[in-house]
Amino acid sequence: MIVTTPQKPSPELVKAAQHLSEELGGRFVLRRQETLTGLRKKHGDESLLVVDPQGLRYYDNAEQPLYFHPSMAYVRVKRLRKGERDPLVDISGCEHGDTIVDCTAGLGSDALVFAYASGPSGRVIAIESEPVLCAVVREGLKTYVTAHEDVNAAMRRIEMRAGNHRAFLEQLPDKSVDIVYFDPMFRQPVHESSALAPLRSLANRDALDEETIRQAVRVARKSVVMKEHAGSGEFERLGFDCAHVNKIAYGVIKPT
Known part of the structure; x- marks a missing residue:
């Protein structure tokens, strides 16, 4: 490169x-x-x-470069600013002061929603296995400016880390975070888009395994949440209860 x-x-x-x-x-x-x-x-x-x-731009064989943009996450956060609800926030039980580990950060969309919902006293650690993608998002979160200072502050609070999420979870103490989140959907996007073509070349498409979920349940105090395609069978395979179904679905495990 x-x-x-x-x-x-x-x-x-x-x-x-x-x-x-x-x-x-x-x-x-x-x-x-x-x-x-x-x-x-x-x-x-x-x-x-x-x-x-203004950030990093990554090019491969696609016509458009990959770069950081909050996209639909910005729309979701603006709704939260107006007092509206967000399914992920509701299902996860996210509140001010929570610590969240986003195990599949991707472009950081859900991490931004969590960062806003958990507030200045919260903490969001976003793990991305692909180093180039992690760098693009990390630098974008540092420099991107919206019209809302509280949204900008939420982006700056996200801690991007390159690495393997299972290895990260394994070194955490029991019940040390509030929420652990997975979005394997990011690895197989619902919508085809030429603008996201470079992302697909970088994406890690490995399926989640039972040991990773066991580690997530061990370290989470409130919830382990997974976003997936509705009817994919992953919820049943990994032991999640389906909590919200539309074009996408959320599964949740409440640790005991």
């Missing part, structure tokens, strides 16, 4: 790009006046990460 910058970067941006190339095992290349297409052809590499002041 090539890691580069806009054509006229600041020294700080060059340092940031060099740091990310080391973190992600990429190859830092000075942009100079080269086009992105030219860089890819010159170095024979279709994977390219552009380190921009």
Whole structure:
């Protein structure tokens, strides 16, 4: 993977790009006046990460780059701001001050809803197994600005971590967090979208296993929640009670 910058970067941006190339095992290349297409052809590499002041843009064979945007999460949070309900918040029992582990962070949409719902005294740890995707979302959460300061603050509170969620859960003490959340749907999106094509090339499509759920139940005080396709059979296989069904469904386990 090539890691580069806009054509006229600041020294700080060059340092940031060099740091990310080391973190992600990429190859830092000075942009100079080269086009992105030219860089890819010159170095024979279709994977390219552009380190921009507004965030990161990741390109592969897709027409559109992958970048961070709160998307529907912003819509959901604006509804919460108006006092409306959110199914995930209700089903999980999320309240101010809660600690949440989002085991399948993806683009950080549900992590943002949790961060807003748990408030300034809450904590959201978002685990993403794919390092490039984790970096794109992590940097986007630091820099993206909405029209609402409380939403911006919620984004800044999310702790993105690259790694294996089962390994993370295994090192947590019993009953040490309030909510553990899984969204395997993210690995197999409901909607086809050319804008999300780079995401699919990065996505980890591994199924959840029983030991991971056992670890989640061990560390959660309130609930373990999973989002899935309705009728997928995953709820029954992993021991979840189906709590909400529409185009998608939520399953929940209440630890004892």
